[in-house]
Each structure stands twice: as C-alpha cells, then as structure tokens.
Amino acid sequence: MDELRTVQQLLAEPPPEPEVVEAARLSLERAALGRTPLRTRAAATGWRAPGLVRRATGPRRWPGWLAPVAAAAAMAGVIVASLALSGALLRPGGTGGANSAGAFAKVPRYFVAVPTLPGRAVVAATATGAVLGTVAPPRPYTMFVWVAAAGDARTFVLAAGVPPAAGTNVLTPRPVKFYRLVLDRSGHPGRLVPLPMPPEKVTITDLALSPDGGKLAVSLLPAHGQSGAKIQVFSLATGAGREWAWPGHGMIGQISLGVGGTGSSSWEADNRTLLFEVTSRTRTGNAPGQLRLLDTAMPGGSLLASSTRIPIPATDVGWQHHNTGHRIIGIPLITGDGTKLIAPFFHASAPPKVFGFTITEFSVRTGKPVQVLYQRRTDTETASTGVWWVNTTGTAMIVDRGPVFGIQTPATFTPLPRSAQRLFARHGLLSRVPAW
Amino acid sequence: MIVTGEPTSPPATDAAVIEQSWAEPERFEAIFRRYFGRIHQYLAARVGGRIADDLAAEVFTAAFAQRQRYDLSRECARPWLYGIATNLAGTYRRQEQRRYRALARAHAQGVAPSDEDLVEERVAAAAAGPALAVALAKLSSGDRDVLLLVAVAGLDNQEVAQSLGIPYGTVCSRLSRARTRLRESLGGTNPADGYGPANILRPAGGPAGGPKEQPNG
Numbered sequence: 001m002d003e004l005r006t007v008q009q010l011l012a013e014p015p016p017e018p019e020v021v022e023a024a025r026l027s028l029e030r031a032a033l034g035r036t037p038l039r040t041r042a043a044a045t046g047w048r049a050p051g052l053v054r055r056a057t058g059p060r061r062w063p064g065w066l067a068p069v070a071a072a073a074a075m076a077g078v079i080v081a082s083l084a085l086s087g088a089l090l091r092p093g094g095t096g097g098a099n100s101a102g103a104f105a106k107v108p109r110y111f112v113a114v115p116t117l118p119g120r121a122v123v124a125a126t127a128t129g130a131v132l133g134t135v136a137p138p139r140p141y142t143m144f145v146w147v148a149a150a151g152d153a154r155t156f157v158l159a160a161g162v163p164p165a166a167g168t169n170v171l172t173p174r175p176v177k178f179y180r181l182v183l184d185r186s187g188h189p190g191r192l193v194p195l196p197m198p199p200e201k202v203t204i205t206d207l208a209l210s211p212d213g214g215k216l217a218v219s220l221l222p223a224h225g226q227s228g229a230k231i232q233v234f235s236l237a238t239g240a241g242r243e244w245a246w247p248g249h250g251m252i253g254q255i256s257l258g259v260g261g262t263g264s265s266s267w268e269a270d271n272r273t274l275l276f277e278v279t280s281r282t283r284t285g286n287a288p289g290q291l292r293l294l295d296t297a298m299p300g301g302s303l304l305a306s307s308t309r310i311p312i313p314a315t316d317v318g319w320q321h322h323n324t325g326h327r328i329i330g331i332p333l334i335t336g337d338g339t340k341l342i343a344p345f346f347h348a349s350a351p352p353k354v355f356g357f358t359i360t361e362f363s364v365r366t367g368k369p370v371q372v373l374y375q376r377r378t379d380t381e382t383a384s385t386g387v388w389w390v391n392t393t394g395t396a397m398i399v400d401r402g403p404v405f406g407i408q409t410p411a412t413f414t415p416l417p418r419s420a421q422r423l424f425a426r427h428g429l430l431s432r433v434p435a436w
Numbered sequence: 437m438i439v440t441g442e443p444t445s446p447p448a449t450d451a452a453v454i455e456q457s458w459a460e461p462e463r464f465e466a467i468f469r470r471y472f473g474r475i476h477q478y479l480a481a482r483v484g485g486r487i488a489d490d491l492a493a494e495v496f497t498a499a500f501a502q503r504q505r506y507d508l509s510r511e512c513a514r515p516w517l518y519g520i521a522t523n524l525a526g527t528y529r530r531q532e533q534r535r536y537r538a539l540a541r542a543h544a545q546g547v548a549p550s551d552e553d554l555v556e557e558r559v560a561a562a563a564a565g566p567a568l569a570v571a572l573a574k575l576s577s578g579d580r581d582v583l584l585l586v587a588v589a590g591l592d593n594q595e596v597a598q599s600l601g602i603p604y605g606t607v608c609s610r611l612s613r614a615r616t617r618l619r620e621s622l623g624g625t626n627p628a629d630g631y632g633p634a635n636i637l638r639p640a641g642g643p644a645g646g647p648k649e650q651p652n653g
Contacts, residue, residue: 003568003618007587010539010568011481015473016492024476024493028468028500 023117026163103407103414106396108153110187113424113432114144118163122423122432123189129419133189135181145176146204147435151211154183156435159204173201180236196239208266217274231276231303233296242300246278269336269392272297289317311367336392339364344386359387361394374408389436398436450513454506464503467513468496475521481588483528484535495521518589519599522581533573540569571621575614582607583614
C-alpha cells in the first residue's frame with residue numbers, strides 16, 4: 001500500500017444518507033424551476049459597459065440554447081454570484097450606510113421566506129432580520145412550494161404542497177393548496193387561512209398576488225400530454241377563477257410561462273393587468289420569448305388573444321442562437337404605474353469572454369431601454385443579478401447582487417442586514433425563497 | 437412531465453445527457469444520480485460530512501447552471517464535477533485544515549475510524565494517520581487538490597488536469613511533490629511496510645525521521 005492508498009483509507013467516508021441525497025435533489029429541482037441561486041466566483045473589477053443595452057454587433061454563436069423551463073429558471077433571476085463580489089460591483093453612486101434608514105423606508109417592512117425543503121416558513125423584518133414568527137404547512141402538506149406578497153406588505157399567499165414522490169421529477173404535477181397569511185401591524189403572523197380554491201394537482205411555475213391582495217395569478221406548466229401552458233387568476237374572496245391557455249400551435253415541445261417575480265409588481269396598480277413572459281421552443285432549439293400584458297378582466301380562453309405584446313425586441317427576450325450573449329435573463333417586474341419594466345439584463349462579450357449584468361429600465365410603451373440602473377461585470381456566465389421587488393415608480397427595489405441582497409436605488413445600494421439575509425441564504429445558496 | 441416528442445431513454449454518455457438537459461432540464465437528474473454519492477464522499481473526505489451535505493448539493497446546482505457551457509467532446513462529466521467540487525471545497529480551506537488536525541488527534545489517541553475495518557490496510561492507514569493527516573494539512577492547496585483528486589476521487593492525471601484546468605505536466609509535478617512530502621512525513625517509509633513505533637506512536641505533527649528539507653511548494 002503506498003501513500004496514496006493510505007490517504008484514501010485515512011479519509012474514507014461512508015456514502016451520504018438517503019435524506020441528504022433527497023435534500024440535494026430537491027435543491028437541484030428548485031434550480032430547474034429557477035428558484036435556487038447559485039454561487040460562483042466573480043472576481044473581475046473595473047469594467048464599464050456604456051453600451052450594454054444596445055444591440056451587440058453581429059450574432060453570437062454559442063452552443064447553449066435552452067428550453068423554456070430553463071429559460072424560466074433564468075427568468076426567475078435568482079442566480080447568485082460570488083464571494084469576492086464586492087470588488088466586482090460597480091456602484092452607481094455608492095453603498096448605503098448613513099442613509100440606510102431612508103432606504104429601508106422605501107421597501108416593505110416584512111418578508112416571508114419559505115424553505116426549499118419541508119419545514120416552516122419564516123416571517124421577519126426586512127430592516128433588522130428579526131424573526132417575528134414561523135408558520136408550519138397545514139397537514140397533510142409538509143412544505144410550502146411557493147409564496148407571493150400583496151402590495152400592503154402584510155398579505156401573503158402561500159402554496160402548500162408535498163415533496164416529489166420517489167421516481168417522479170420536478171415537473172410531475174403535485175397537489176397544491178393555497179393559503180392566505182396576514183401579518184398584524186407589528187409584523188407577527190396570524191393564522192393560515194385556506195383559500196376557497198380547491199386543491200389542484202399541478203406544476204406551478206410562479207405565483208403573483210395583486211397589489212390589493214384580491215386576486216391570485218398562477219402560472220402552470222402544461223398538463224401531461226398537452227401543449228398549452230396556462231395562467232389561472234382567482235378571486236381570493238370567492239375562489240372563482242379564469243383560465244387562459246397559450247396556444248401551442250406551431251410549437252415543438254414545450255411552452256413554459258412565468259408570471260412576474262415574487263411580490264405584486266408583476267401586476268399593474270389597477271389590479272387587473274398582469275405581466276407575463278411566454279417562451280416557446282422551436283425545432284431549431286431556439287426559445288424565443290415575448291413579454292405580454294394580460295387583461296385579467298377579459299373572459300378566459302386564449303392567452304394570445306387576450307393579451308398584448310410589449311414591444312421589447314425579440315432579440316432581447318428568450319433564448320435564441322443569436323442572443324445568447326445579450327438578453328433579459330430575469331423576469332422583468334413592472335412598476336405599478338405600468339410605464340416601466342425593470343429587468344435584469346445579461347451581456348457577454350466576444351472572446352475573451354466577459355460577462356456583465358445590468359438592471360435596466362425599459363419603456364413599456366416603446367419597449368426600448370431607458371436607463372441602466374446598475375451594472376457590473378463578472379468572469380463567469382453563471383453569476384447573475386436578480387430583482388425581487390420594485391416599488392411603484394421604479395426608484396427603489398430589492399435585488400441580489402451576487403450573494404448580497406440589498407436595496408437598490410438609482411444612487412445607492414444598501415445591503416440587507418446579515419441577520420435578514422441568513423434567513424434565506426446560506427453559503428450563497430437560497431435556503432428559503434423570500435417574498436416581499 | 438413535459439411532452440417533448442423526443443426519446444426518453446437515458447443516453448449512454450454524460451455528454452449526451454448534458455446536451456439533452458439544455459432543452460430538457462429534468463434530464464440533468466441522471467447526472468445527479470450517477471455522481472452525487474461520489475462527489476459527496478470526496479467532499480466529506482476534505483471538509484467533513486456536515487459541510488459536504490451542503491457543498492455537494494451546491495456542486496450540482498452550479499453544474500446545472502453551467503451545463504450549456506459543458507464541453508461535449510468530453511464524454512465523461514466526472515472531471516468537470518470534481519473540478520467544481522474542488523473549487524467549492526477551496527472556500528472551506530480552514531475547515532479542511534481543522535478536519536485533518538482532528539483526524540490526526542483521533543488517530544493519535546487510538547480512535548479507530550471503524551471497528552469493522554480491522555483489515556491490514558486499514559490498520560496501516562490508522563497507524564500512519566496522525567503524521568499523514570498533519571502532512572496533508574501542510575501541503576499547499578494546489579498540491580493537495582491534485583493529490584486528493586487522485587487518491588480520493590480516483591481520477592487519473594489527465595482527468596485531474598481537466599478538472600483543475602491546469603497542464604498535464606503541472607499535475608505530474610504537483611502530485612510528485614505531494615507524494616514526496618507525504619512519504620517524508622512517514623519517515624520515508626511505505627506505511628504498509630510495518631507497524632513499528634515510528635509509524636504508530638509518532639506524535640501528531642512530530643518529526644518522522646529522514647530528511648527534513650522539503651521542496652518549496
């Protein structure tokens with residue numbers, strides 16, 4: 001036996017326990033649905049991209065074209081970057097500190113974070129990270145699979161469900177039941193109240209609660225054997241719902257569809273207009289996407305007929321051969337006044353590869369970029385930036401810049417306190433999914 | 437399950453699975469199933485089981501996110517995954533050092549890794565444990581990465597080069613240097629050569645005899 005064999009024997013470890021494997025598998029499934037951030041190194045500094053939102057010259061031909069579910073994963077905008085990130089950040093005007101109280105006054109006071117594994121949801125204060133209560137999933141459910149917040153920062157809807165059964169995958173429909181959670185004035189959680197919608201066996205790709213907390217939008221993957229992704233919108237008071245399906249004609253394979261981010265910002269303040277993105281994979285491997293506005297007061301039926309397209313260039317949306325280095329990578333949030341889209345944007349230069357991320361403001365009317373609110377470069381494609389909440393006017397938002405969550409304004413970035421971030425991120429990986 | 441109209445049987449190679457996962461992300465689970473256990477064991481060997489639980493999961497979520505950049509000419513994804521795992525383990529260098537020192541203490545106090553491992557090789561490893569663990573802790577991170585990818589992960593030199601993105605020659609030199617240092621820590625002897633006091637009773641971190649001059653890392 002030589003020294004290599006001796007080292008092998010010395011360090012030998014047993015195989016992982018089954019629950020460890022299952023937890024890791026669930027984590028991967030979360031990633032597939034765009035709910036899990038990733039941590040990678042991103043150490044480069046000093047890069048500026050004044051033309052970042054302009055069209056890159058010439059097509060990029062990269063071997064990476066993803067299907068809509070993967071696009072949805074990117075669209076969730078939750079990929080998180082690096083440990084050494086602070087040096088890579090380009091701060092528009094500096095990092096908050098002295099005026100952090102002012103920054104926190106611009107964002108919701110409380111958030112709810114649901115674990116990515118079976119367990120209790122946590123209610124906490126954004127500014128301090130103080131835990132104000134925890135909420136267990138009601139039996140027979142063992143986990144919360146999704147959460148969305150209303151505009152009052154106190155009303156949340158949680159989707160309760162169960163982990164995937166053995167032998168099934170992340171896309172296999174599972175029973176889901178919706179509950180409303182209302183926080184009191186000091187942020188402490190009340191009782192979970194079951195909503196009148198009957199439990200469904202579905203695969204949810206996102207939830208969005210209207211600003212007034214009266215309507216819940218749910219986006220669903222197509223049922224097995226069908227081709228149309230759906231949006232359902234329910235009245236929380238009565239449980240009455242409407243459903244729109246994306247016509248799959250001419251599409252090969254999948255249609256995936258994501259509704260907004262967590263929070264109410266995917267709705268306009270009129271409580272009836274909903275922003276969604278639809279992506280469809282073609283035979284060539286492209287997955288062009290569209291950003292559309294759905295008038296939820298219209299009768300259910302065709303999602304195509306009932307919605308209007310925001311004229312964001314097709315080259316900026318979805319995964320396509322010619323835009324793999326230049327595109328919106330996270331689901332944009334719409335401001336309450338319906339005039340702006342706030343979108344994480346990805347850019348890659350020609351070799352030597354330089355990757356950059358911006359938070360860019362687009363005009364809903366023209367689809368054109370208006371201004372870059374924040375930008376940074378990284379040395380890896382998998383680093384990212386995500387927008388989790390945006391205020392009515394687009395002047396304050398909660399974003400992740402790599403592993404750091406904070407409040408972004410046009411002038412400053414104010415990190416959330418570590419005690420708050422620890423409630424949903426561990427080792428740079430989301431351990432719970434937060435909603436503001 | 438999304439209907440794709442495409443074959444559902446798992447492809448033979450990792451590269452084929454990964455390519456399919458570009459369009460059908462759920463296919464990536466096959467990679468997870470093939471390698472999670474081994475990656476976890478590798479990480480557990482380096483940073484201990486508790487941290488390995490998290491890190492191993494992170495390896496696969498990171499790999500999932502990077503899958504469209506996978507070099508499809510490499511049929512086996514093992515080096516790629518071990519490379520990600522090694523990078524992540526590098527962020528826990530302090531814990532790794534602590535683990536080796538803890539191993540050294542445990543072996544010095546006669547704590548056997550397992551009661552069922554009373555086979556010759558295991559005993560030999562246990563006897564060499566304290567000095568070996570300390571020597572591992574003293575290796576440069578680059579040398580240790582190479583050594584452990586060979587000794588624990590079972591990669592060959594070419595695969596290690598792929599994993600770490602370094603030239604083949606660098607792998608060879610790092611491995612040679614690491615082995616030399618380990619041998620020196622064991623008194624320049626093969627640990628299987630005997631169970632004498634020099635191997636069994638050497639205090640953790642103490643001299644093992646033989647030349648003490650070591651090449652620079």
